[in-house]
Amino acid sequence: MAHDADLAAQQQRWERETLDPTLSKMPERQDTFITQSSVPINRLYTPLDVPEQDYLRDLGFPGEYPFTRGIHATGQRGKLWTMRMFAGFGTAEETNARYKYLLEQGNMGLSVAFDLATLMGYDTDQPEALGEFGKCGVAISSLKDMELLFDGIPLGDVSTSMTINSPAAIIWAFYIAAAEKQGVPMAKLRGTLQNDILKEYIAQKEFIFPPEPSMRLVVDTIEFGTKYMPLWNTISISGYHIREAGSTAVQELAFTLADGLEYVRWGVKRGLNVDEFAPRLSFFFNVHNDFFEEIAKLRAARRIWARELRETFGAKDPRSWLMRFHCQTAGVSLTAQQPENNLIRVAIQALAAVLGGTQSLHTNSMDEALALPSEHAVTLALRTQQIIAHETGVVNTIDPLGGSYFVEALTDQTEKAVYDYFRRIDQLGGVLPAIEAGFLQTEIADASYRHQLEMDSKQRVVVGVNEYDNAEPVGIPILAMDPNGYERQCARLAQLRLERDNDKVGQALDALRQACAGTENVMPYLLDAARAYATLGEIVEVMRKEFGIYREPIHI
Numbered sequence: 001m002a003h004d005a006d007l008a009a010q011q012q013r014w015e016r017e018t019l020d021p022t023l024s025k026m027p028e029r030q031d032t033f034i035t036q037s038s039v040p041i042n043r044l045y046t047p048l049d050v051p052e053q054d055y056l057r058d059l060g061f062p063g064e065y066p067f068t069r070g071i072h073a074t075g076q077r078g079k080l081w082t083m084r085m086f087a088g089f090g091t092a093e094e095t096n097a098r099y100k101y102l103l104e105q106g107n108m109g110l111s112v113a114f115d116l117a118t119l120m121g122y123d124t125d126q127p128e129a130l131g132e133f134g135k136c137g138v139a140i141s142s143l144k145d146m147e148l149l150f151d152g153i154p155l156g157d158v159s160t161s162m163t164i165n166s167p168a169a170i171i172w173a174f175y176i177a178a179a180e181k182q183g184v185p186m187a188k189l190r191g192t193l194q195n196d197i198l199k200e201y202i203a204q205k206e207f208i209f210p211p212e213p214s215m216r217l218v219v220d221t222i223e224f225g226t227k228y229m230p231l232w233n234t235i236s237i238s239g240y241h242i243r244e245a246g247s248t249a250v251q252e253l254a255f256t257l258a259d260g261l262e263y264v265r266w267g268v269k270r271g272l273n274v275d276e277f278a279p280r281l282s283f284f285f286n287v288h289n290d291f292f293e294e295i296a297k298l299r300a301a302r303r304i305w306a307r308e309l310r311e312t313f314g315a316k317d318p319r320s321w322l323m324r325f326h327c328q329t330a331g332v333s334l335t336a337q338q339p340e341n342n343l344i345r346v347a348i349q350a351l352a353a354v355l356g357g358t359q360s361l362h363t364n365s366m367d368e369a370l371a372l373p374s375e376h377a378v379t380l381a382l383r384t385q386q387i388i389a390h391e392t393g394v395v396n397t398i399d400p401l402g403g404s405y406f407v408e409a410l411t412d413q414t415e416k417a418v419y420d421y422f423r424r425i426d427q428l429g430g431v432l433p434a435i436e437a438g439f440l441q442t443e444i445a446d447a448s449y450r451h452q453l454e455m456d457s458k459q460r461v462v463v464g465v466n467e468y469d470n471a472e473p474v475g476i477p478i479l480a481m482d483p484n485g486y487e488r489q490c491a492r493l494a495q496l497r498l499e500r501d502n503d504k505v506g507q508a509l510d511a512l513r514q515a516c517a518g519t520e521n522v523m524p525y526l527l528d529a530a531r532a533y534a535t536l537g538e539i540v541e542v543m544r545k546e547f548g549i550y551r552e553p554i555h556i
Contacts, residue, residue: 007048019043020238036290037248038450039413041136042227045405053408058303062398067309068411070357071322073397076389082360083385086328087114088138090481091489092148095138099153101375105382109163112149113137113172119206121167121540125490133486135372137163141489142535146174147181156184161236161326161360168195169217172538173526180531184311192233192282192326195221198259198431199238200364202440203245205552211432213547217522220265224523226277233282235263236326243286244332246448248265250414251296252286254421255440257304262431264313274313278320287353288330290347295401296410298356301325304415326360327353334369338464339476342366347384348439354388355401361385367476374479385417391476436553493535500533509534509542516546 032039042049055061060066063073085107088095099110114137117129123141124133133139140146149161149169155178164171176186197214198206207214212554218235225234239256247255259282269278283301287294305323309315329349334342343366350363363381365373373381389395401407428434435441454460461467482488510531515525529539 004048004051005126007046011046028461035293036288037250037293045220045409047405049405049409050412053479057401058169065156065321067322068299069399069402071302071324072120076395080389080395081354082108084109084111084360084362084376085380085382085495086111086113086362091485092138092145092483094308096149105379106386108384109159109161109388112163114164115139117321119164121208121536123493123537125493125533126537133489137326137487140171140174141493141535142496143174143177143530144492146178150178155179158245159308159357163194165194165197166206167536168193169221169523169526169538170536172221173530176527177530186229192201192232192236193221193443194236194238196238196260197257199241201435202242202255203444204241208548209543209547210550214267218263218521219270220521222277223265223270223272225280226272233280236282237263238284238285240284240286240328242444243288245444246451247291247444248447250417251443251447253297253301253414256283256417257418258422258425258431261308274315275317276322278309278315279317283323283325285327286323286330286378287327287349289333289349291348292410294352295356296407296414298416299411300414304418324359326364327358329364331368335462335465336369339366339370339474341464343380346381350384351388351394351398354394357399367478371478373476376477381475496533504532508534509538513542513546516543540545
């Protein structure tokens, strides 16, 4: 305490003798400095800003509780993060070619983007899917498409992430069945299923079924993966889309962690041992432009998750306390104006993800505000990661920003704000009641509106948009997809329905209907339907009839 008093006195002296004369000659550029999330930033940080921090309690050593400094004892020195580029467009054949190209360029893992029809559970040739084929990802309507998507790619040798939620269990069944066709048993498959339905209700809105049956499907996948697929991450609890919808960094972290803890509650309620399934839960975060805020967010995330799993849920296996996460640079930060500037934004964001201790990373391409990424743009995005890994030296020591007064204070501040949100969510009765009340959605909408006002007033500068703009035309190449892809996809579906054993399909769908009406785990029945070449739309229609569909309440 005496030391703190001496330091406080010295800081007051510095302000009086050094700072004030400087300010009188050279005033600061503005009255208030804020983070990307509009949190005020002090002029200077000293030990006085982290007075109660205890190193062993709050930071610890890498690879040890509470994992603030990272989940691995060697950081990136032992093994680099997985460079996992998100890709998908048009037909399965086109995306297959992109995957092979990325693997040749040094991509370490595959990550599947699905088109909107697939995300919403429709076959490409259904009327509801018209106009959406292949635009935001690849079209996958059956096991046949999944086989083509991974043709020539040994699924026993790669890890695959799949960004899909409402029909996640079905797409997972297609993937498992495709691996079986290659002779790879499900127990040897490595990868991640996003499967995070709660954030769909909160932010992305790609839901089909009501919350209760949707949560049942998530727990079914957790239970099935725990029993039969020990190398698979059954959920990637996603803050990414919450941030893309306009949330602050604190809201992204608070709502994502609240969702994750809700999945744990449902798993325990099913009768699963938390130490059996928690080690296979993973997370997915957005990394935006505010360099230090993003690093603090990721450090706070690990500490909060470790504490909650150990103290709230009584997990005893240290692997249950680990938060493993993938990061993606912020799509919402990309601009159509001066798109080459996006290369710089992405490099800064990727560096923050690495310094924050990510296990896996996707870097967005410079042209994604205009179209799906071209081969040239996606190569530059991958090279960004490779340069950070091999040329910057930032991987040579673990958590190099640990101990920074600013970073530690911001980490503590972020953690406190997250727990404030936890309390507000608990007061509403939990995550599902908070969603039904529109609380989480309104918080995001308000933050997004506030951010736009800051841009409009130029309190927040976006280079090339509200400052330093010019009228030069965009001159970068744009990806061109196969113009006949839609017709070929529809023809393939028609041929599949003619050639398959339709009696077997009908039997599999009837068995699935009965399972949905009861309480059995639906995964074995989804696998049987997938193996019989039932289509995504056919399977989802069975489930719609049993589960119903969700209409979001209107909140005023």
